[in-house]
Amino acid sequence: MAFDFLVPVSEKVMAFTEFLPPQALGKNIHKHTEKKGLPVFANATVALFGVLESRNAFEKKNAKLDIDGLRLEIYRLMMGNWNGTIIDIGDIQEGESVEDTYFVVREIVAGLLEENIIPIILGATQDLIFPVYRAFDNIKNMINIANVDCKFDFGMDDELISSESYMSKIITDKPNNLFNFSNLGFQSYFNAQEEMDLMERLFFDAYRLGEISHNITLAEPVLRNAHLVSIDMKSVRASEMGATANFSPNGFDGKEICAIARYAGLSDKVSVFGIYEMENSTLSHRLIAQMVWYFMEGLTFRILETPSSDNEDFTKFTVPTDAEELIFFKSHVTERWWVEVPSILMEHNKSNSVALLPCTQQDYLDACNQMIPERWLKAFKKGLN
Helix, strand or coil, X not given: CHHHHEECCCHHHHHHHHCCCCCEHHHHCEECECCCECCCCCCCCEXXXXXXXXXXXXXXXXXXXXXXXXXXXHHXXXXXXXXXXXXXXXXXXXXXXXXXXHHHHHHHHHHHHHCCCEEEEEECCHHHHHHHHHCCCCCCCCEEEEEECCCCCCCCCCCCCCCCCXXXXXXHCCCCCEEEEEEEEECHHHCCHHXXXXXXXXXXXXXXXXXXXXXXXXXXXXXXXXXXXEEEHHHECHHHHCXXXXXXXCCECHHHHHHHHHHHHHCCCCCEEEEECCCCCHHHHHHHHHHHHHHHHHHHCCCCCCCCCCCCCEEEEEEECCCCEEEEEEECCCCCEEEEEEEEECCCCCCXXXXXXXXXXXXXXXXXXXXXXXXXXXXXXXXXX
C-alpha cells in the first residue's frame, strides 16, 4: 500500500512540539510518528504531507527541501476557531526513479480523495502536479486546475516533463480529464508568445500579475471553480521569500498570496491544495506556514451553495444583450455571483442542467452595459468544441 512509503514526522519536530503552548497547531495536529504510526484518518478534514522529489526541477536544486524547518513554522502558529481535524501524515522521499515517486504521490492523493480528506501538499518542485492530476482519474470525470504562477509551464514540445513543462504533459496525456486550466499572476516577459497563443486557442483563463494585484478579488471566482489549486512560490517576489536566486523582483506580496490561499480554502470545489518551488529560508518557511494557515481558515468558512430560481437565498437576474440573454444569480448569504453557460452540460454531475460559472458583480454590470464577460465567452466557446 502506498501509505507504507510515508516517512514519519522527524524526532526533531516532535521534540520541538513538546515545548509549544496548547493552542499551537503543533499540539492539535494528529501526527504520523515512529512510535504510533499513521494517525486515524476517520473524520480528518485535511492531511498535510511533504514530497521531497526534485529530480525533474527545471533549475537543479542545490539542497533538498528543508521540510523540518517548514513544519516548525507551521506547528508554531496558533489554531484558529476551526472545527476540522488536521492530520500530518509525514513525507514522501525520492523513490528509485521519479516515476516511482509519481506513483506514490498519485496513490496517496487518490486514497485521501476517496476518504474526502483534502491533501495539503508541500512539494519541492511543481512537476508533482502531474501525478496529483492523475489521482483524480477514477474519482472525477473532468477537473479544473488553477495555478498561481508567473509562467504557464507548457515548455517545448520535445522537452521531457519538468517543473516548467508539466502542463504540456497534462494536456496531451490520456485519458484527458482536464476541462479547464486557469493561471493567476503570469508575467508576460517570462512567457513566449506561442504559449500565450496556446492559452487563447484552448480557451484557458490567464490573469496578469498586475490585474490580480490591483484587484485581488478577481482571483476568488477562478479559485471557486477549481478542483486542484497549485501555488508556485516563484510567483511571489524575491524580497518576500528571503531569496534572490531563481526568484524575481516582481510578484505577489505576502498579503496577496495569503489572500489567494484563503480564497482557495473558501472554494467548496477545491479538493487538493499544493505549494511548490519553495526556498530553504526562514522567511520563506514563515510565509508558506501562514499560507497553509489561511487555507485552513478559508476551509472553516466554506459554504456549499447551489444557485437556482427556486432557492430563496438567491436572486436571479436576466440580462438581455445583443448577442445572448445572460442569466446571473447572486447569493444573499455570501454575496457571490454566478452566470449560466448554456453550452456546457454538467459532466461533473452527469445531469443535463446548464453549467453555473462563478463570476463577479463587475461581470454582471458589464453585461448590463452590453459587454459580454470574457470568462463567459471562453466557457461558452469551450462548450461548443
